[in-house]
Amino acid sequence: MNLWNRLMCYCRRRSPWLFHMNAGSCNGCDIELIASLTPRYDAEQLGVRLEGSPRHADILCITGPVTHNSVQAIKTVYGQVCGPKAVVAIGSCPATTNVFIDSRTVDGPLNKHIPVDVFVPGCPPRPDAIILGVAKAAEILANRAALKLPVEPVAMPLVGPGCGDACACAAATAPATVASAPVPAAREAQP
Amino acid sequence: MNLTTALARFLIFPGLLFAVPVAWFFLWVERKAVALMQGRIGPPFMQPVYDFVKLLGKDTPPRSGVAGLLMRMWPLIAVSAAAGAVGLLPVLPSSGGFEGDLILLLALLELPSMCIIAAGFSSRSIFGEIGSAREAVLSVAYNVVFLLAIVSIAASQHTFRLEALAQLPASPLRWLGVLAILVCLPAKLHLNPFSLPNAEQEIYSGPMTEYAGPELAMWELSHGLEWVAATGLVATLAAPHVTFVWLAILLFVALSFAVVLLLSVVAAATARLAIDTTVRFYWQCSLIFAVLAVSSALFMRLLS
Numbered sequence A: 001m002n003l004w005n006r007l008m009c010y011c012r013r014r015s016p017w018l019f020h021m022n023a024g025s026c027n028g029c030d031i032e033l034i035a036s037l038t039p040r041y042d043a044e045q046l047g048v049r050l051e052g053s054p055r056h057a058d059i060l061c062i063t064g065p066v067t068h069n070s071v072q073a074i075k076t077v078y079g080q081v082c083g084p085k086a087v088v089a090i091g092s093c094p095a096t097t098n099v100f101i102d103s104r105t106v107d108g109p110l111n112k113h114i115p116v117d118v119f120v121p122g123c124p125p126r127p128d129a130i131i132l133g134v135a136k137a138a139e140i141l142a143n144r145a146a147l148k149l150p151v152e153p154v155a156m157p158l159v160g161p162g163c164g165d166a167c168a169c170a171a172a173t174a175p176a177t178v179a180s181a182p183v184p185a186a187r188e189a190q191p
Numbered sequence B: 001m002n003l004t005t006a007l008a009r010f011l012i013f014p015g016l017l018f019a020v021p022v023a024w025f026f027l028w029v030e031r032k033a034v035a036l037m038q039g040r041i042g043p044p045f046m047q048p049v050y051d052f053v054k055l056l057g058k059d060t061p062p063r064s065g066v067a068g069l070l071m072r073m074w075p076l077i078a079v080s081a082a083a084g085a086v087g088l089l090p091v092l093p094s095s096g097g098f099e100g101d102l103i104l105l106l107a108l109l110e111l112p113s114m115c116i117i118a119a120g121f122s123s124r125s126i127f128g129e130i131g132s133a134r135e136a137v138l139s140v141a142y143n144v145v146f147l148l149a150i151v152s153i154a155a156s157q158h159t160f161r162l163e164a165l166a167q168l169p170a171s172p173l174r175w176l177g178v179l180a181i182l183v184c185l186p187a188k189l190h191l192n193p194f195s196l197p198n199a200e201q202e203i204y205s206g207p208m209t210e211y212a213g214p215e216l217a218m219w220e221l222s223h224g225l226e227w228v229a230a231t232g233l234v235a236t237l238a239a240p241h242v243t244f245v246w247l248a249i250l251l252f253v254a255l256s257f258a259v260v261l262l263l264s265v266v267a268a269a270t271a272r273l274a275i276d277t278t279v280r281f282y283w284q285c286s287l288i289f290a291v292l293a294v295s296s297a298l299f300m301r302l303l304s
Helices: A003-014 A028-035 A068-080 A092-096 A127-147 A166-173 B003-011 B016-037 B047-056 B065-088 B101-122 B126-157 B162-167 B172-188 B213-238 B245-269 B275-303
Strands: A017-022 A059-063 A086-090 A118-120
Touching: A003 A127, A003 B047, A017 A028, A017 A068, A028 A059, A028 A086, A028 A127, A059 A068, A059 A092, A059 A127, A086 A092, A086 A127, A118 A127, B003 B016, B003 B065, B016 B047, B016 B065, B016 B213, B016 B245, B047 B213, B065 B101, B065 B213, B101 B126, B101 B162, B101 B213, B126 B162, B126 B172, B126 B275, B162 B213, B172 B213, B172 B245, B172 B275, B213 B245
Parallel strands: A017 A059, A059 A086, A086 A118
Antiparallel strands: none
């Protein structure tokens, strides 16, 4: 990697701008995502900014079990986010459709429709788990853009309080050729 | 001012080479001050640089035709106008300037908001159009006060030359004018009591909704340069005259910094007003204030 690419990679990791999308969520995860920006958790220390427009965003945060009504909207918004981009599925709903499994109004899980990079499980997940997930997504995005890899996710890292060794889990999914660069310190998930 | 000094002032000092790092610093100060006011730690020092570089590396949606060309052009025009406005500020003592450069400065300060209005309409996004309409209404409201304040200062001192204005001793009327300019700055910089055009969470990002990647980076930069130009204008008018070069620069930066801090604290402490309340505020409260300033300036001029 030349100097410009390294600088770009460094900056992409440190400036994840989020767009938050609700795909039929009960609002529990949405509240936790907002809580991660509040004074107690302060995700802005990692450069996180919640953007109003998907055009400005790098990371698409999706909550909810993906209802039939929201599928087309998810695809549209995913297309509106300019590359390089990453997707974080927040909560158990977009990962497994959770308690809504086999519902006739639900068309989940999320990775049936768009490639997902990080799943943050929990019902709802803690704000520190969400911040860790966003930091991992920013790292995945930066490495993928630097190596010009395709958008398809390599694997499904699981990040959250239920997952014991979250960091090791996410590092294992990063491409092996990339030296794992330090992520700005996110507060560790409490058990 | 010949071509060489004009170019040097535009490109080096106090133009782009000096103003861009200061713009990033002011953007950081704004975010940090808001964070501290909210009991947070806030973004790291280099955050505006990270954001700028990251935006440069992002893709832009395909744009075609004249509308696409215009959409690419507006942020560039805004950046060059804001940089030109910074370049006109008489930071250095005896830096030259020309008769009427105050008028050019006002025009250049106004150009970025014109570009924002045009950008919102040419993006053809409904949120962009609402944001542009708000920006247009807002700029009609605050500009009357802003221009009257500047005219009153200039009329009382018999000159439209910035350097001559900066060198004259401060009068109570000038402080009145500076106060009126300070009241207009939150609206000019889209800060919180009057952050109507880019009202986030309300109309997405207003005129910027459709912008992405390098174009958005240019908008951020033009916003930062507007910070430098607008706070620099206040610093120029409020600073006492010093002949020592480094002291003049230091004083300029320190006064601008104080204004940035003041505006950020006001922004963090207030909530967004509705558009009609904002317009009423500028037309009813501040206009009286500005008309008083102009009439007393003219009165002073008749007496002298």
